[in-house]
Amino acid sequence: MLRLCDVSCLCSEFIRDAVRWRLRFLKGEYGYVEILKGDYEKLQQAIKDMEMPFLSVSDFIDQHIKGLLEKYREWTVQREEFEEGSRKGRIKR
Numbered sequence: 589m590l591r592l593c594d595v596s597c598l599c600s601e602f603i604r605d606a607v608r609w610r611l612r613f614l615k616g617e618y619g620y621v622e623i624l625k626g627d628y629e630k631l632q633q634a635i636k637d638m639e640m641p642f643l644s645v646s647d648f649i650d651q652h653i654k655g656l657l658e659k660y661r662e663w664t665v666q667r668e669e670f671e672e673g674s675r676k677g678r679i680k681r
Contacts, residue, residue: 621649 612618623631623645631645642648 613620628645631648634640635642635645635648640648642651
């Protein structure tokens with residue numbers, strides 16, 4: 589049976605966690621993605637069972653985001669080089 593002190597401690601911990609989360613959210617430095625708990629747990633199990641090179645679901649997501657952003661950076665550089673070449677070609681005519 590929980591005593592009043594235990595309940596108030598749990599409540600204050602919950603409130604502190606909620607405030608921390610809310611402050612991080614309000615700073616605007618992070619975005620949040622919701623994943624169904626069942627899907628999250630299945631993905632964690634798949635990562636483990638398939639011996640994938642990720643530590644966790646968060647690591648899996650983080651690595652894929654970083655990989656795609658790197659490809660996007662390379663793509664934008666190539667696009668800018670192509671556009672620059674196209675402009676120089678039009679000027680020569």
